[in-house]
Amino acid sequence: MTYSIRSGVGSRQAWQPIVAFVCTALMAGAVMVQAADPDPLQDFCVADLSPSGPRVNGLPCKDRANVTSKDFLFTDFRTSGNVSAKGTNAYPSFATVFEYPALNTLGISHVRLDFGIGGVVPPHTHPFSSETLFVVQGSIYTGFVSFDGVLYAETLQKGDIYIYPKGTLHFQINVGTGPAITFNSLNSQYPGFLVAANQLLLSNIPAAVLESSLGISNATDLNLLEASVPPNW
Known part of the structure; x- marks a missing residue:
């Protein structure tokens, strides 16, 4: 089946809203890709770190009545x-x-x-x-x-x-x-904060995967590598 678009003023007018929508969507997508944390919706929201605080995508706000200037000092x-x-x-x-x-x-x-x-x-x-x-x-x-x-x-x-x-x-x-x-x-x-050596060698990735990926021929070499990673990072 062959599809075609007719030329003329009427057809151009019909496509203008679609083109505008696509351009807007692409621009919005570009902004989202480049963004870091989203903009806040208020001047501050001191985090409530208590275990009973609600779990959200982020952290809940401490009751504003309990916020003091000390909360902003580090x-x-x-x-x-x-x-x-x-x-x-x-x-x-x-x-x-x-x-x-x-x-x-x-x-x-x-x-x-x-x-x-x-x-x-x-x-x-x-x-x-x-x-x-x-x-x-x-x-x-x-x-x-x-x-x-x-x-x-x-x-x-x-x-x-x-x-x-x-x-x-x-x-x-x-x-x-x-x-x-x-x-x-x-x-x-x-x-x-993801330390490369820890991610690679201390995260229980199967030995066969690491040996092949790193060009290591035996488990002894892999064990030596794993043992050499500083333990506290």
């Missing part, structure tokens, strides 16, 4: 993290909605990274946000791998900023001669 970044605790001589201190409930619905969170000499934050992703890194102290080599497998990396000094696009694998290492500190911001109240 002081945990005043002290450095214990860099020996993670096994790579670096430590992330998080300010997500779960540590800082006032961030609820506001589409932002922060991380303080403390590095000893040679300290490493291993390759990881944030599935829900992009991220910027600001060097407060020291010298950091950092970068991300794009979706087409290209590494973009630079050595940063105090005062420099670097960005990691949403969902890309990225890392940080202290390449200076002393301790280093960075302050990172993310455009999600809970960006997620």
Whole structure:
């Protein structure tokens, strides 16, 4: 069967509403794809983290009558993290909605990274946000791998900023001669934190899958790899 569209003013007029609808739908789709957390519907919604709070896609609001100025203050970044605790001589201190409930619905969170000499934050992703890194102290080599497998990396000094696009694998290492500190911001109240080695080697993926994927010929090599992953990330 052959289909045809007749030319003429009448047919063009008939198609105009359809074309307008398609264009609008495509534009709306593009906005949704690029968005991070949705815009809030009120000025603030301090999260209710109590176990009895209702479970929703996000977190419920604390009763506004019980909110004080202290709810908007976060002081945990005043002290450095214990860099020996993670096994790579670096430590992330998080300010997500779960540590800082006032961030609820506001589409932002922060991380303080403390590095000893040679300290490493291993390759990881944030599935829900992009991220910027600001060097407060020291010298950091950092970068991300794009979706087409290209590494973009630079050595940063105090005062420099670097960005990691949403969902890309990225890392940080202290390449200076002393301790280093960075302050990172993310455009999600809970960006997620997926460490590549943990996801791959410590998540009970069948050994046959890993051996074939990594080109490992025996279980002994795989066991050595699994045992070498820092346990606390």
